[in-house]
Amino acid sequence: AQRVTQPEKLLSVFKGAPVELKCNYSYSGSPELFWYVQYSRQRLQLLLRHISRESIKGFTADLNKGETSFHLKKPFAQEEDSAMYYCALNGGDKIIFGKGTRLHILP
């Protein structure tokens, strides 16, 4: 079965501290994974794709096929990082989303 699991509903981190948002997936083939971000009452925006190995707004994510994970990381949290983050998997004809993690940056 194709599935994306984000185990944390809420993650609170102090400003300047490292951030790691966890994502695990279940997929039988070669996965294509994404992270989306949604700032308060705005549309979802693509943050990064694993195939492009980008670093957007200081965030990176590495695909670990052995652990079937695609965790999102940032070394130093900023207040403007407070948002909802969704991990997503290309399931062929549609993208499968996790339930999301709300990241709250504490001052």
Added chain:
Amino acid sequence: NAGVTQTPKFQVLKTGQSMTLQCAQDMNHNSMYWYRQDPGMGLRLIYYSASEGTTDKGEVPNGYNVSRLNKREFSLRLESAAPSQTSVYFCASSEQGKYGYTFGSGTRLTVV
């Protein structure tokens, strides 16, 4: 630079009323999608259209219908609204999902 445009942005309906949510994209994408977003439930796929002329059910299609009017437009219809359909609805489009989705700004629907 419009991307995906959704109308209306807000709507309040009475139980039993009908309405159509409109979505249009100007990126020449083949695939279009309708999701609903509820607290604690994440994004759930209602219907999608992999290409012009085709539509398929997603995870939560009951109570909804869709029309892929042409390559640009994909509408979502609630025939008889229920309070359980109170949600934020997002339309998205993609080129076969490979490069991710582009989302619209959402429609906040309340059914009373």
